[in-house]
Structures are given as C-alpha cells and as structure tokens.
Amino acid sequence: MFENTGMAYRLSSKMLISIGKNIRKIREKQELNQEDIAYKAGIETSYYARIERGEANPSLDKIYAIIKALDIDSSKILPF
DSSP, rough: OOETTEEEEOOOOHHHHHHHHHHHHHHHTTTTOHHHHHHHHHHHHHHHHHTTTTOOOOHHHHHHHHHHHHOOOOHHHHHH
C-alpha cells in the first residue's frame, strides 16, 4: 500500500491509479470538467489531470482539497 522512500511514504502506483479513477468517475458523474475541480481545489489543471491518471503522488492536503471541491466524503475516493 505504502512505499518507504527514505523520510517520506509514497502511495503505491496501484493505489494512485485507483484514487485517480475514483476521482474521475465522481467528477464525470457530477458533469464537471478537470478545470472546474482544479480551480476549486486551488491546483494547476495539468497537475490535477496527472492525479486522475495516477501519475502524480499528491499530498494529503491536495487530496483533501479535491475531496472538498467535489463535495464528497473521503471514503468515496480513498480505497483504504
């Protein structure tokens, strides 16, 4: 689930992909585009897109901002 990378822990690639898919599914269900959520979360659209694709390892602050922007409970996107 988590990889130890020295002083910090990183979510596994499998987990990042799962979180990204969950975020995308909810965003599309709400009929919002990536720019809408990125703006509400206060992050760059390109970075948000990388999160949805599972290519970025966002901090908990960024994940929390996305959860707030989507107005959902964290259990909807976090697979743990």
